[in-house]
Amino acid sequence: MTPGLVLGSTLEKVQDRLVRLAASLPAPLRDPVRALVARPSKLLRPRLLLACARLGAPPTDQVVRAAAMVELVHVASLIHDDVVDKAPTRRGGPSAHVLAGPEGAMLAGLAVLALAGTEAADLGGGVSRVTSQTVATVSYGELLDVERAFDTTLSIDDYVELVRSKTGALFGLAARLGAALASAQPGQVRAVARFGAAAGIAFQILDDCLEMDPDQRPGKPLLTDHMLGLFGAPTLYALRADESGDLARLLMRPGFGPGDMDAVRAHVTGLGGTSAARTLADQWRGQAVAALEGLPAGPARDELTDFAAHLTAPTR
Amino acid sequence: MIREADVLVVGAGPAGAAAALELTRSGLRPLIADSRLPDPQHGGPRLVEPRRGGPGGHDVLLNQATLRTLSAMGLAGRLRLRPVESIELRLGPHDTTAQLPPTHRFPGATASVCDRDDLDGALLAAVTRSAATCLKGTVGAIIRDEAGRQLATVHRDDGPPVTVSARHVIVASGSPPSGNGLVCTRRIAGTGLGARFVLHLPAPRTADPAEIPVCLWVAPGAEEGILTIGAARVGPADPTDLLDLAVTTLRAAHPELTMASPCGPPVTGPLNSSFTPGNAVAEGRLLTGDAAGLVNPFTGEGVSYALQSGLIAAQAVAEHQDDPHAAGRAYKRRLSSAFVGYFETARHAARRYHLGWRVLVSTAGSTRPVFAKARRAVLLPEGLSGLTAAELMPMDAADVATLTPFLLACDEVAVSTVRKQWPFIARLLIAGEQGPHRRLRPAAPFLGALLSAGKLPDITRATLAAAIELATLGALSFLGPMPPEPERGRTVDWSLTAGVLAGDFLLAQATRLVAASAPDVAWSFADWLGELAVLRARRAHPGHDAAAGAVFASLLEFPARIGGRLGGAPPSVIEALREYGEQCGHAFMHAEDALALRGERTRMDLDLRSMLDGRLSAIPDLLGEDAASAALDGDPLLLGEALTATLKAGFAARNAAETALDRVPHPRSARILRAFLRAVTQPMGFPPQSRSA
Numbered sequence A: 001m002t003p004g005l006v007l008g009s010t011l012e013k014v015q016d017r018l019v020r021l022a023a024s025l026p027a028p029l030r031d032p033v034r035a036l037v038a039r040p041s042k043l044l045r046p047r048l049l050l051a052c053a054r055l056g057a058p059p060t061d062q063v064v065r066a067a068a069m070v071e072l073v074h075v076a077s078l079i080h081d082d083v084v085d086k087a088p089t090r091r092g093g094p095s096a097h098v099l100a101g102p103e104g105a106m107l108a109g110l111a112v113l114a115l116a117g118t119e120a121a122d123l124g125g126g127v128s129r130v131t132s133q134t135v136a137t138v139s140y141g142e143l144l145d146v147e148r149a150f151d152t153t154l155s156i157d158d159y160v161e162l163v164r165s166k167t168g169a170l171f172g173l174a175a176r177l178g179a180a181l182a183s184a185q186p187g188q189v190r191a192v193a194r195f196g197a198a199a200g201i202a203f204q205i206l207d208d209c210l211e212m213d214p215d216q217r218p219g220k221p222l223l224t225d226h227m228l229g230l231f232g233a234p235t236l237y238a239l240r241a242d243e244s245g246d247l248a249r250l251l252m253r254p255g256f257g258p259g260d261m262d263a264v265r266a267h268v269t270g271l272g273g274t275s276a277a278r279t280l281a282d283q284w285r286g287q288a289v290a291a292l293e294g295l296p297a298g299p300a301r302d303e304l305t306d307f308a309a310h311l312t313a314p315t316r
Numbered sequence B: 001m002i003r004e005a006d007v008l009v010v011g012a013g014p015a016g017a018a019a020a021l022e023l024t025r026s027g028l029r030p031l032i033a034d035s036r037l038p039d040p041q042h043g044g045p046r047l048v049e050p051r052r053g054g055p056g057g058h059d060v061l062l063n064q065a066t067l068r069t070l071s072a073m074g075l076a077g078r079l080r081l082r083p084v085e086s087i088e089l090r091l092g093p094h095d096t097t098a099q100l101p102p103t104h105r106f107p108g109a110t111a112s113v114c115d116r117d118d119l120d121g122a123l124l125a126a127v128t129r130s131a132a133t134c135l136k137g138t139v140g141a142i143i144r145d146e147a148g149r150q151l152a153t154v155h156r157d158d159g160p161p162v163t164v165s166a167r168h169v170i171v172a173s174g175s176p177p178s179g180n181g182l183v184c185t186r187r188i189a190g191t192g193l194g195a196r197f198v199l200h201l202p203a204p205r206t207a208d209p210a211e212i213p214v215c216l217w218v219a220p221g222a223e224e225g226i227l228t229i230g231a232a233r234v235g236p237a238d239p240t241d242l243l244d245l246a247v248t249t250l251r252a253a254h255p256e257l258t259m260a261s262p263c264g265p266p267v268t269g270p271l272n273s274s275f276t277p278g279n280a281v282a283e284g285r286l287l288t289g290d291a292a293g294l295v296n297p298f299t300g301e302g303v304s305y306a307l308q309s310g311l312i313a314a315q316a317v318a319e320h321q322d323d324p325h326a327a328g329r330a331y332k333r334r335l336s337s338a339f340v341g342y343f344e345t346a347r348h349a350a351r352r353y354h355l356g357w358r359v360l361v362s363t364a365g366s367t368r369p370v371f372a373k374a375r376r377a378v379l380l381p382e383g384l385s386g387l388t389a390a391e392l393m394p395m396d397a398a399d400v401a402t403l404t405p406f407l408l409a410c411d412e413v414a415v416s417t418v419r420k421q422w423p424f425i426a427r428l429l430i431a432g433e434q435g436p437h438r439r440l441r442p443a444a445p446f447l448g449a450l451l452s453a454g455k456l457p458d459i460t461r462a463t464l465a466a467a468i469e470l471a472t473l474g475a476l477s478f479l480g481p482m483p484p485e486p487e488r489g490r491t492v493d494w495s496l497t498a499g500v501l502a503g504d505f506l507l508a509q510a511t512r513l514v515a516a517s518a519p520d521v522a523w524s525f526a527d528w529l530g531e532l533a534v535l536r537a538r539r540a541h542p543g544h545d546a547a548a549g550a551v552f553a554s555l556l557e558f559p560a561r562i563g564g565r566l567g568g569a570p571p572s573v574i575e576a577l578r579e580y581g582e583q584c585g586h587a588f589m590h591a592e593d594a595l596a597l598r599g600e601r602t603r604m605d606l607d608l609r610s611m612l613d614g615r616l617s618a619i620p621d622l623l624g625e626d627a628a629s630a631a632l633d634g635d636p637l638l639l640g641e642a643l644t645a646t647l648k649a650g651f652a653a654r655n656a657a658e659t660a661l662d663r664v665p666h667p668r669s670a671r672i673l674r675a676f677l678r679a680v681t682q683p684m685g686f687p688p689q690s691r692s693a
């Protein structure tokens, strides 16, 4: 994916705005947020918003503001996720709770979310309303994510519901806001919102698949999610296929640790888990692309098609 | 032969008896069928037949709500009740660990125990004495004919079956034999736990979400020297194993029980906790009590729900005598406001219950206000007074009449917002409360301020009030002492996790309500949440200073200011309201300190140590950190000094709030706000000079 010049410079503006917003937070909550925002990330959600904005020609500053706001919601959820998971690193640096302690990180996440709230209100025109609905869905996704811990029998349907809430909802919001700022027709706004949600689901499933592939993600602490009993799509498929019950026993062992990683990978791949998950991701990707059918040919549609084709995990 | 009846009540346990008696009170003559009813042919009530478990029985805990209902039914005087001294919760490790779980003790003064057979006998006797027509027999199949009448076959012990044709049917036949769990009890003798009621919720042994929680308890007997031990579990269980587990666990925690021996047979019954309001009406018949699955899945308690649902069903029928459909709708509607929160989410019920269990158990030692409240709301029998900070707001009837519908609407919105996804949080919003205006709640000053320009309250603003209350609860879950780091390993840190999840969830829902109902407030609302985060961080973070009361000042300033703004008050009045709210917050903090210094329960459920540890006390601001910790260590001189300084600061805040209220011209608005202030500062008592006021 080679982003065009326009996209590149607008994304830079989004990044600048994020940095400025983080700097506007009062001490002592500012520092952990600033550190996180300064590190490189793919800004997938802002990217998606910018692509959808090309359905029209909205003022750049509005688009930048909305994109930064959506990214703030994402950053807030990352900070809180890391508190819950006790993840030591994020985007290649220490995570917020390592920098500011769990309480500091909890409050920093809250402050970032509140900042997104004032930004959404400033954007006007119903942005608060759709944003707050999305944030509520994402927080429900957090709950679903935690309560399925160590559930080796989680159904794929339940897994998809979880991913739809946790990831799909925010992708959907980014897409919808971009199109709405571009004053796209309601039908088009709905179409890109469907695109976003489906692409978000596909993205999350692919992210799970990457965990099974040691070469792809040197930055990510290996199998943290499995340690915490949070099994992704490949593992869940493998568990369903595993008549021996060996994989479930392995995953539930109290002493389970990084040393068991290779065995898990071997099981999951051997049982066809990873390829089943990739097929599922492709289905969602297909749904995303299908949602674009009603869109006029043009830069928005091209960029979205490209976006769906290159869904890859962000650096963590 | 066919007998016609307006209402057929199936079963004369607590639910059926309550329903039948309530129906007769509305002038109806229900027909009630139960094989345990005394035989009318034998003239007069006889000794009732014991229930399923055979002789020996067991004792049950009757909470305050139950006792109130029973006495309204004229039964309390007929029961041999023994008051319970205290109720203790023990949440945590299994018997195998050396370490005993932390105990939470609550005064039990308003609960009593009574012999189960005694209770059943009193209910059956009351039914027999009432105007209800009794039919000794068992109801078999019931069908609904084309005209909508319910045709029931009643099998009698002696004599041919009878067909009853009724317009309404209230099903109170108890749990279906399958149920979704098991309750077992057994009497033991020769022990010395006195009149304490102890409830244990052992921690999960594994991380496996398929593991099923159990709940164990010891109830004092109505008779001295006899106790009932009990165990309940949702999911499959073996009664013998369950009772064995109860005995070993309880003995490990209470060595006094070692010498006790069984003095009766085990009593076992199904537990049905599958309640949802939607399932409570089936083919036009109203299901009540255990038949509707109204049982606390954590504790197996169901008598009080049975009585209450029986009453509600009878009222719905009495109000819609000619229209069973309308009765069914009214019944469902009222059930959903009366019974909030254990299982509501059919698809995720098991997992959410499991999460609830883990969180309750792992936050056993936590002094975070939200967890303390959750423990009480989810596990304790309902309506135990002394458990909640129910300072009555001193108000005249007209003001209560203004406030009550608004606050009820606010509760309804708040509960319906969270109940589907987080039913346990919904319990937090309503549990243990008597009247909506009895609570110290931010919706009260919000409403007071809303009236400040003399306009009548707009009930649609109750949605914003609900948002403010949900946000306050959410903020509280980010406040307060951090839980200790659990041992490292493959476990989820449930107490930290639950705090984050609940906080995020509540704040997100609150924000959603604001955006939908008051978009012009969305910015201020988000700004307020940000301010709360910063104030708390400045208080908690060394080297950054914020007054202890600052967070509370902000919590109460916002509802007062926004209420004034939406009520159309002029800027000078809004400023006065803001000042009032802030000072109320500071006064609240000092009142909490005063309670903690006196060793009394604070409204946030904290003690002095956790308030100081959590940097949620103004005492260090008044006396310095060192003096505050010396006071904590029990230095009587410093303790006295701390109390004096606390009261002085508290009265100053109160006076400042009163003074601000002088600038709120509308009398009703000022009265409600003053009443709220009184309730906030009530634990401080009155300063000598203003005692006459």
Ligand SMILES: Cc1cc2nc3c(=O)[nH]c(=O)nc-3n(C[C@H](O)[C@H](O)[C@H](O)COP(=O)(O)OP(=O)(O)OC[C@H]3O[C@@H](n4cnc5c(N)ncnc54)[C@H](O)[C@@H]3O)c2cc1C
Residues within 6 Å of the ligand: B010, B011, B012, B013, B014, B015, B016, B033, B034, B035, B036, B058, B059, B060, B061, B137, B138, B139, B140, B172, B173, B174, B175, B183, B184, B185, B230, B267, B268, B269, B270, B288, B289, B290, B291, B295, B300, B301, B302, B303, B304, B306
């Ligand atoms: C061992 C045990 C201990 C318990 N301890 C406690 C406790 O300490 N505290 C507490 O609050 N709860 C306790 N419970 C739960 C409590 O007993 C129930 O929730 C409560 O009795 C429910 O009342 P009910 O009226 O709905 O049903 P029930 O009390 O079960 O009454 C049902 C009645 O219907 C009659 N009946 C059944 N089928 C028919 C039919 N087809 N036709 C006519 N009549 C019929 C039965 O004879 C019975 O009289 C315990 C339960 C058990 C099993």
